[in-house]
Amino acid sequence: MTGQKLAQRNYYGKALADLAAEKENVYVLDADLAGSTKTSEFKKVAPERFIECGIAEQNMVGIASGLAASGKIAFASTFAVFATGRCWEQIRLAVAYPKMNVKIVATHSGISVGEDGASHQALEDMAIMRALPNMTVISPADAYETYMATKAIADYDGPVYMRLGRAEFPCITEEGAPFVIGKAHVMREGSDVTLIGTGQMVSVCLDAAEILASEGISAEVINMATIKPLDTEAIAASVGKTGCAVTAEEHSIIGGLGSAVAEFLSQEMPSPLMRVGTRDTFGESGKPDELFKKYGLTADDVVAAAKASIAKKE
Numbered sequence: 227m228t229g230q231k232l233a234q235r236n237y238y239g240k241a242l243a244d245l246a247a248e249k250e251n252v253y254v255l256d257a258d259l260a261g262s263t264k265t266s267e268f269k270k271v272a273p274e275r276f277i278e279c280g281i282a283e284q285n286m287v288g289i290a291s292g293l294a295a296s297g298k299i300a301f302a303s304t305f306a307v308f309a310t311g312r313c314w315e316q317i318r319l320a321v322a323y324p325k326m327n328v329k330i331v332a333t334h335s336g337i338s339v340g341e342d343g344a345s346h347q348a349l350e351d352m353a354i355m356r357a358l359p360n361m362t363v364i365s366p367a368d369a370y371e372t373y374m375a376t377k378a379i380a381d382y383d384g385p386v387y388m389r390l391g392r393a394e395f396p397c398i399t400e401e402g403a404p405f406v407i408g409k410a411h412v413m414r415e416g417s418d419v420t421l422i423g424t425g426q427m428v429s430v431c432l433d434a435a436e437i438l439a440s441e442g443i444s445a446e447v448i449n450m451a452t453i454k455p456l457d458t459e460a461i462a463a464s465v466g467k468t469g470c471a472v473t474a475e476e477h478s479i480i481g482g483l484g485s486a487v488a489e490f491l492s493q494e495m496p497s498p499l500m501r502v503g504t505r506d507t508f509g510e511s512g513k514p515d516e517l518f519k520k521y522g523l524t525a526d527d528v529v530a531a532a533k534a535s536i537a538k539k540e
Contacts, residue, residue, distance in 0.1 A: 229396045229397065229398075230396065230397050231394040231395055231396055231397070232368070232369035232370075232394055232395075232397055233369060233391070233392070233393065233394045234333070234366060234368065234369050234372040234390040234391050235262070235263060235264045235333045235334075235372075235390050235391075235392065236264055236369065237369040237370065237372045237373040237376075238263070238264055238265075238303075238331060238333070238372050238373070238376055238390055239263075239264025239265065239266065239267030239268070240264075240267060240373060241372070241373045241374075241376035241377055242254055242264075242265060242267055242268035242301065242376065243267040243268055243270065243271050244377075245268070245376070245377070245380055246268050246271035246272040246275065247271060247272075249299065249380060251297065251298050251299055252268075252272075252275065252298070252299045252301065252380060253275045253276075253277065253290075253293050253298045253299070253300050253301070254268040254269070254272075254275065254276050254277070254300075254301045254302075254303070255276075255277045255278075255279055255286050255289060255290050255293075255300065255301065255302045255303070256276075256277075256278055256279065256286070256302075256303050256304065257279050257280065257281060257282060257283045257286050257303075257304040257308065258278070258279075258280050258281045259303070259304050259305060259333075260276075260278065262305070262333065262334070262392075263303040263304065263305075263331075263333045264333075265301070265303050268301075277289060283304050283308045283309065283312045283313045284312060284313050284315075284316045286302050286304070286313070287302055287313045287316040287317055287320060287321060287328070287330070288316055288320055290302040290321070290326075290328045290330075291316075291320035291321055291324070291326045291328060294321075294326040294327040294328050295324075295326065298327075299327055299329070299380055300326075300327065300328045300329065301328075301329045301331055301380075302328060302329070302330050302331070303330075303331045303332065303333065304332060304333075305332060305333060305334040305346060305348070306332035306333065306334055306335035306336075306348035306351045306389055307334075307345070307346055307347070307348045307351070308332075309330050309332035309351070309387075310330075310332065310348065310350075310351040310354045310355055310387070311348075311351075311354070313330075314354060317330065317355075317358065317361075317385075318358055321361075321385045322358040322359060322360045322361050322385050323359075323360070325360050325384055325385060326385060327383055327384060327385070328385055328386075329379050329380070329385075329386045329388065330355075330385075330386065330387045330388070331376070331379075331386075331387075331388045331390065332348070332351065332387070332388070332389050332390065333390045333391070333392060334346060334348070334390075334391070334392045335348045335351055335389040335390060335391060335392075335425075335476070335477075336348065336349065336389075336391055336425070336426075336476035336477060337349065337476060337504065337509040337514070337517045337518070337521060337523070338391050338392060338393045338395075338426065338476060338514040338517070338518070339391075339392050339393075339509075339514075340392070340393065340511070340512065340513055340514045340517065341511050341512065341513070342511070343509065343510060343511035344508040344509045344510055344511075347508070347509035348389070349476075349477055349478045349504050349507075349508070349509060350477070350478050350480075350481065351387075351389055351477070352365065352387075352389060352453055352475075352477050352481065352482040352483070353477070353478065353480060353481025353482050353485070354481075355387040355454075356453055356454045356481065356482070356486065357481070358385075360384065360385055361385050361386070361387055361454065362379075362382070362384065362385065362386045362387070362407060362408075362452070362454060362455070363386075363387050363388075363389075363452070363453040363454040364379065364386065364387070364388040364389075364407065364451060364452050364453070365388070365389050365424045365425040365451060365453060365475075365483075366388070366390070366405075366425070366451050367398055367399055367423070367424070367425065367426070367428040367429070367449045367451055368395065368396065368397040368398050368399055368426070368428075368429070369397055370397050370399045370400065370401045370402070370403070371399045371403070371405060371449075371451060372390060373401075374402070374403065374404065374405035375388060375405045375451065376388075377405070378405045378406070378407055379407070382407055389425070391425065391426055391476070393514055395426045395429060396426075396429045398413065398428060398429045398432060398449075399411075399449070405451070407452055407455075408452045408455045408456075408457060409452065409457055409460075410422075410448050410449060410450045410451070410452070410457035410460035410461075411448070411449045411451075412446065412447070412448055412449075412460070412464070413428065413431075413432060413447040413448065413449050414432060414435050414445070414446060414447040415446055416435065416444040416445040416446035416447070416468065417444045417446070417467060417468060418438075418443050418444045418445060418468055418536060419438070419443065419444075419445050419446070419468050419470050419471065419472065419532045419535055419536050420445075420446045420448060420461075420464040420465050420467075420468045420470070420471040420472070421434060421435060421445050421446065421447045421448065421471070421472050421474065421528060421532065422448045422450050422461065422464075422471060422472065422473045422474070422483065422487060423447065423448070423449060423450065423473070423474040423475070423483075424449070424450045424451060424453060424474075424475050424477075424482075424483045425475065425476050425477075426476060427474040427475050427476055427502070427523065428447070428449045428474075430474060430523065430524065430525050430528060431445075431447045431472075431474050431525075431528055432447055433525035433528075434525040434526075434528035434529045434532065435447050437525060437526070437529050438529055438532055443532065443533075443536070445532060446464050446467070446468055448460060448461075448464060450483060450487075453482065453483055453486055454486070456486050456487070456490060458490050458494070461487060461490060461491070462494065462495060465491065465495060465497050466495065469497060469498075469539045470497055470498040470499070470535040470536055470538065470539040471487065471491070471497060471498070471499050471500075471535060472499070472500045472501070472502060472528060472531045472532050472535050473487050473488075473499065473500075473501050473502065473503070474502040474503070474523070474528050474531075475502070475503045476503070476504075476523060477503055477504065478503055478504050478505070478506065478507075479501040479502075479503040479504065479505055479506075480506060482503065483503075484499075484501030484502075484503055485501075487499065488501070497539075498535045498536075498538035498539045499535065500531035500532070500534050500535045500538075501531075502522065502523065502527055502528055502531050503522075503523070504521050504522075504523075505521075505522070507521070509521070
């Protein structure tokens with residue numbers, strides 16, 4: 227854990243540039259946002275395998291499906307609100323249903339998009355993609371994990387949705403650490419409560435664990451980078467020890483990580499669970515830190531949820 231603040235999208239671009247040299251069958255598509263999504267880094271290395279689709283996201287997904295049908299590994303990128311909203315029908319019928327080898331990697335997810343406001347703050351994208359059969363859903367914890375996850379999904383045969391943030395935030399994983407799809411990582415061991423985070427909320431959970439420790443509460447922190455398939459073994463092992471849990475995501479509590487964990491716990495091992503995330507609401511324009519505070523996504527909010535979960539256990 228370095229704590230250095232880096233942007234996930236920059237390391238996505240770096241991984242694509244490396245893949246351009248490593249895999250001749252990788253193609254990258256964008257929808258007039260290559261500078262923002264950083265797919266422009268791939269274009270610098272392999273311009274003949276980069277396709278600029280313009281502001282035509284639905285067409286981009288169709289082209290990506292066609293490339294995959296011909297044996298290519300297709301990465302299609304745009305902002306999360308466009309990737310999962312505007313293109314949903316095309317993803318469902320041209321990617322998920324036929325199990326095409328298309329990687330939809332969306333940047334600018336969550337309220338940390340900031341001043342762009344509600345129209346550009348995807349808070350339901352994981353729920354939308356998680357509901358699709360055959361779709362793998364990934365939300366890396368930081369820039370380093372984004373790089374390794376990009377490499378991992380390139381090797382994986384099948385549809386993937388990966389969400390990335392816009393802003394820089396702390397690196398909490400080791401650079402170059404292997405990324406295994408469907409496997410969670412215990413970032414900190416504890417005995418009183420399990421904090422399960424995804425995306426940049428993993429670092430928030432680690433901050434919350436420090437606060438809890440100062441108050442004599444031992445919190446275990448899990449990085450759940452893969453939302454689907456969910457690592458239920460990791461959840462069972464941790465909650466079996468602590469007896470209660472908190473989920474934390476920069477996403478609605480409806481349909482995302484919190485829902486996935488609740489579904490598992492309610493069916494297999496009923497345990498107290500509190501969910502930290504946005505609550506059936508759109509975002510608004512503002513600075514990311516201020517929005518995190520207003521919408522209840524700070525370390526203090528995770529601490530409060532942890533104490534509430536422990537109280538339910540007792």
